[in-house]
Amino acid sequence: MKKMAMRWMLWCIFLVSGGVGFLKVRPQVEHVWAVAMEFVNPFGFDDYLKKKWDSKPTDFLISKLGHPAIAYDGVSTELLARRKDLDRENELIGIVQSGADQKKRSSALSVLFAWDKDEATKIAKEILSAGKKHPLYNRAISHLVHEKDEFVYPFILDLAKSPDRFTNGAVSYLREYGSRQALLVLEDMLREQNLSAVHKI
């Protein structure tokens, strides 16, 4: 009897530790699975996922935001953005403001911009005010530039004055922001780049 109980206990330990272990590595396993699926189905793994996940609950899609498999992260972001399940807005805000990994927060912010532009803009401005060390700093600039929000202009200008101004996205931000003021700065930068190219010759 004692032996039997011992055996059951060992089985339980094995199953529980195996289960916990699987849950821990599940995203990585899913990542490998996604690459394999894409390899055998190059004609649209994303489309297949979109169809399969379209009827899934919002919580499931939120859980896939920031997934190591880019297809999972991208498809969940796109489906959530279309769905506009405002009952879950606070959950999304929580993710953006949480200590979760940058990829998950970034995807949540993208969805938030699709759901509630005012709230997302407010959060993006707070991120910019928090300074360059904020992990979503560049993402916030990108969204606000996309929305052509005037608040963002000094932050672009700051990037345009930085030593790495030709590779930090400033050129693209200025172009997309598109005001006369921004285009003049862009013109100066491009002239400078051409001059330095001439100097190299």
Next chain:
Amino acid sequence: MDLTWFDFFSSQNNALTQTDAGFLGLTANRRWKQEVNDAAPSLAAEIQDKSNKFIFVPGVNSTVGGAMANDISYAEVNKIADVFHVANTDKQVVFCHSAGTQVCLESLKDAKADFYIFASPRVSRSTFEQMIHDAGLKPEQVLVVTAADDYPHWPTDVIFDPEKLAMDIAKGNVVNAAENIATSLTDTLNSSFYDYGNNTNIAGELEYNYLFLDSDVTAKDNATTPLLKHAGGIKGLVEDHEYDVKNNGETEERVSLRKLYSDYFKGIF
């Protein structure tokens, strides 16, 4: 990539040959080899005709002008050609993708264009380097593009220390041996995704230009699925997406794929 790993299943004279994997592998390999062998001489002939300013060579799973999801339309090919301003130059551009990269490499024996884009090459990096070297292509004439969610490649530099492994096993140091194997496997897996990033020779000189599409910022801005898969280097151009990239190892943020291709092309003048 030539699916040579399937050959193992196909060549075994046992029950494995009868499996679906063996059958599929055999079919896929035949199709791949046949298409490459057929296409390379035709491509060489097209390149020899210098009135062809832009040549697009697709992979085995897509055709130009077809009606399938993976196919590319003539309008899209023209859109890609426009990036290189081919109408206003006497330079010839060849844009190859996937299996098409092997076709391009095979054709180099008979004809050479001015500028090549190899989007997601499907040959090992050592073979690739040897073939562009033999053809006398300069680094500025070759741009390799891969994306973060692309298929893995065959890694050329496998980090593996067989001597250390043998020593560990001889000493009965099983833990070290297991660690060695695990590290080698992990390194091989990582290397298989990023292998083409090793684009300098021992002297530190560029062998070819290498562009890695790291993150699709346009998709992030619009909350859509990123164009970072096997065809990311084409779709991102056709749909004019901007990316965070590694440009010969240097990080560049939010830069348009059109601009990057165009800049590299201008570099050959």
